[in-house]
Amino acid sequence: MSNSTDTEKPFKLAVPDEDINPLQQRLRLVRFPDELDGAGWDYGSPLADVKRLTAYWKSGFDWRKTESEINNLPMFTRDIEVDGFGTLNIHYVHQVSEVKGAIPLLFVHGWPGHFLEVRKMLPLLTAGGEEHPSFHVVAPSLPGFGFSEAPNNPGFKGPQYAEVFNKLMLALGYNEYVYQGGDWGNTLGKHTVYHYGHKHVKGWLTNMPETLPPTLQSFPLLYVKSLLTLPFDKVAQARLAATAKWSIGGRGYSTLQCTRPQTLGYGLSDSPVGLLAWIYEKLVGWTDKYPWTDDEVATIFGGAVLEWISIYWFSRAGPAATTRIYYEMTDGGAQSIPPPPGWTSVPLGVAYFPAEICRLPKLWSHTLGKLVFESEHDKGGHFAAFEVPKALAGDLRKMYGKGGPAYGVVTGKSGYDV
Numbered sequence: 344m345s346n347s348t349d350t351e352k353p354f355k356l357a358v359p360d361e362d363i364n365p366l367q368q369r370l371r372l373v374r375f376p377d378e379l380d381g382a383g384w385d386y387g388s389p390l391a392d393v394k395r396l397t398a399y400w401k402s403g404f405d406w407r408k409t410e411s412e413i414n415n416l417p418m419f420t421r422d423i424e425v426d427g428f429g430t431l432n433i434h435y436v437h438q439v440s441e442v443k444g445a446i447p448l449l450f451v452h453g454w455p456g457h458f459l460e461v462r463k464m465l466p467l468l469t470a471g472g473e474e475h476p477s478f479h480v481v482a483p484s485l486p487g488f489g490f491s492e493a494p495n496n497p498g499f500k501g502p503q504y505a506e507v508f509n510k511l512m513l514a515l516g517y518n519e520y521v522y523q524g525g526d527w528g529n530t531l532g533k534h535t536v537y538h539y540g541h542k543h544v545k546g547w548l549t550n551m552p553e554t555l556p557p558t559l560q561s562f563p564l565l566y567v568k569s570l571l572t573l574p575f576d577k578v579a580q581a582r583l584a585a586t587a588k589w590s591i592g593g594r595g596y597s598t599l600q601c602t603r604p605q606t607l608g609y610g611l612s613d614s615p616v617g618l619l620a621w622i623y624e625k626l627v628g629w630t631d632k633y634p635w636t637d638d639e640v641a642t643i644f645g646g647a648v649l650e651w652i653s654i655y656w657f658s659r660a661g662p663a664a665t666t667r668i669y670y671e672m673t674d675g676g677a678q679s680i681p682p683p684p685g686w687t688s689v690p691l692g693v694a695y696f697p698a699e700i701c702r703l704p705k706l707w708s709h710t711l712g713k714l715v716f717e718s719e720h721d722k723g724g725h726f727a728a729f730e731v732p733k734a735l736a737g738d739l740r741k742m743y744g745k746g747g748p749a750y751g752v753v754t755g756k757s758g759y760d761v
Contacts, residue, residue: 350420350421350422351419351420351421351514352419352420352421353418353419354418354419354420354434354490355414355418356410356413356414356418356490357410358406358410358657362657363406366615366656367401369613369614369615369616370397370400370401370615370616371401373397373614373616375390375393375394375616376390377390378390384624384627384628387620387624388619388620388621388623388624388627392623393616393619393620393623396619396623396648396649397616397619399649400615400619400649400652404649404653406653409649409650409653413459413650416436416438416462416465417436417437417438417439418434418435418436418437419434419435419437420432420433420434420435420490420491421433421435421511421514423506423507423510423511423514424510425494425499425503425506425507426503426506427498427503428494428495428496428499428503429495431486431491431492431493431494431507432491432492433483433484433486433491433492433507433511434458434483434484434489434490434491434659435458435481435482435483435484435491435511436458436461436465436480436481436482436483437479437480437481437482437515438465438468438469438479438480438482439469439479440468440469440470440471440477440478440479440480441469441471442469442470442471442477444477445469445476445477445478445479446476446477446478446479446520446521446743446753447478447479447481447512447515447517447519447520447521447753448468448478448479448480448481448520448521448522448523448739449481449482449483449508449511449512449520449521449522449523449535450464450480450481450482450523450524450528450728451482451483451485451508451522451523451524451527451528451531451532451535452482452484452485452488452524452525452526452527452528453524453525453526453527453528453529453530453551454488454526454527454600454665454666454668454669455621455622455625455626455651455655455665456526456726457484457488457489457651457654457655458482458483458484458488458489459650459651459654460482460726460728460729461480461482461728463728463729463732464480464728464732464735464736465480467732467733467736468480468736468739474740474744475740475744476740476743476744476745478739479517481511481512481515481517481520483507483508483511485504485527485531485665485668486499486503486504486507487660487664487665487667487668488658488660488664488665489654489658489659490658490659491659491660492659492660493659493660493664493667497671498671499667499671500671500672501530501531501533501534501672501681501684502534502538502684504531504534504535505531505534505535505537505538505539506538508522508531508535509535509538509539509543509544512543513543518543519543519545519753519754520543520544520545520753521544521545521546521547521548521739521743521749521752521753522535522536522544522546522547522548523547523548523549523550523735523739524547524549524550525549525550525551525725525726525727525728526551526725527668527672528549528551529549529550529551529552529553530553530672530681532547532549533683533684533711533712534684535547536687536689536691536712537683537684537685537687538684540687540689541687541688541689544689545689545690545749545752545753545754546689546690546691546692546742546743546749546752546753547689547690547691547692547712548691548692548693548694548716548738548739548742549691549692549693549694549711550693550694550695550696550699550727550728550735551699551700551701551725552693552695552703552707552708552711553680553701553703554680554683554703554707554708554710554711555680555682555683555707555710556569556703556707556710557569557706557707557709557710561710562709562710565706565707565709565710568706569704569706569707572706573704573706576704579704579705579706582702582703582704583702583703583704585702586700586701586702586703589700589701593628593700596621596625597669597679598676600666600669600670601669601670601673601675601676602670602675602676604663604666604667604669604670605663607663607666608661608662608663608664608666609663611655611661611662611663611666612661612662612663615652615656618652618655618656618662619648619652622651622652622655623648623652625725626648626651626726629698629700629724629725629726630698630724630725630726630730631696631697631698631722631723631724631730631731632698633724633726633730683710683711686710686711686712687712687713688712688713689712689713690712690713690715690716690742690748690749690752691708691711691712691713691714691715691716692714692715692716692717692718692738692739692742692748692749693705693708693711693714693716693717693718694717694718694720694727694734694735694738695717695718695719695720696720696722696723696724696725696727696731696734697720697721697722697723697724698723698724698725699723699724699725699727700724700725705717715742715748715749716738716741716742716747716748716749718734718738718741720734722734723735
């Protein structure tokens with residue numbers, strides 16, 4: 344099995360002027376839609392917000408400064424051979440800890456996220472200390488996202504993503520590692536653990552435990568327990584009600600991306616304002632009142648949002664490629680939630696955040712794997728690593744630190760200095 348160990352190259356982001364100039368031209372020629380009086384967020388991204396961001400993107404946002412800041416991250420690319428799909432050039436952040444015995448950690452993003460979600464956690468995870476473990480952090484851009492090459496053929500599904508992840512970690516010399524992910528990172532984590540668990544993946548933590556309910560055939564004891572307790576569990580009922588509400592009023596994007604990603608792709612690829620509005624809605628709606636405020640247009644609001652959107656606009660394969668994961672993983676929309684490949688006994692941790700878009704009964708998390716760690720937070724949403732990095736980093740420290748339920752799972756790597 345080829346791990347492509349000799350192809351690593353340092354990566355520096357350098358968007359050519361010939362890609363920046365057309366963006367500016369499109370922003371100048373934008374045609375905005377009308378809007379109903381008092382529509383607010385009910386119909387989608389508000390016109391006033393999109394106009395403000397568009398103006399800032401056109402005349403205030405300094406991409407070159409942003410690019411320079413991104414290049415402070417230790418980034419690389421590497422060729423990874425994927426069975427049946429040839430070789431893909433994969434982009435990734437690789438932040439090495441200076442602490443002896445640090446634990447290799449694979450961080451996997453989803454949509455509409457990207458590799459920069461890990462940035463705030465890097466100094467927390469790689470720090471040493473007497474009370475917590477340290478981590479070597481690897482954060483790849485998913486194939487087709489950011490600056491990773493996209494597959495050229497249909498059928499790139501969970502096993503292929505897992506193959507990319509595992510080969511990347513092995514190529515970096517991490518024969519054993521742990522995994523963290525939310526959104527698609529949760530779904531792809533199921534596949535990575537199923538195919539490479541125990542031998543290579545020694546533990547994993549998800550901050551979006553999306554799963555199917557237990558059935559009598561698959562999890563008879565959980566099914567009976569759920570049947571007996573769920574009707575009387577007010578917290579679980581509230582979680583289900585919130586998820587059902589989101590599924591009705593907030594999941595239209597997923598239906599479209601699962602069924603007609605190519606049609607949508609024309610708009611996302613040709614219109615930067617269309618892309619902005621499509622993703623901005625999620626950044627606001629899926630976070631826990633994160634301060635995207637007018638007062639911070641020149642710093643937090645404009646900078647963070649437009650940096651986020653610019654990663655998609657300047658991505659290697661273009662923003663349309665990022666939507667295809669929905670089609671492939673759901674068989675063209677035939678399944679609303681991709682079924683897990685199978686339960687494993689690899690230690691699993693679950694972090695619950697109050698503004699997560701998918702909130703299911705905690706009991707159902709046991710269908711994902713051997714649940715050994717749970718945490719309940721009072722703040723944070725879908726982009727937990729970006730919104731509340733200390734909370735998520737703290738969960739990883741507790742799960743793998745001394746006294747934690749997964750302490751010592753990485754053989755010879757968990758004995759950090761104290």
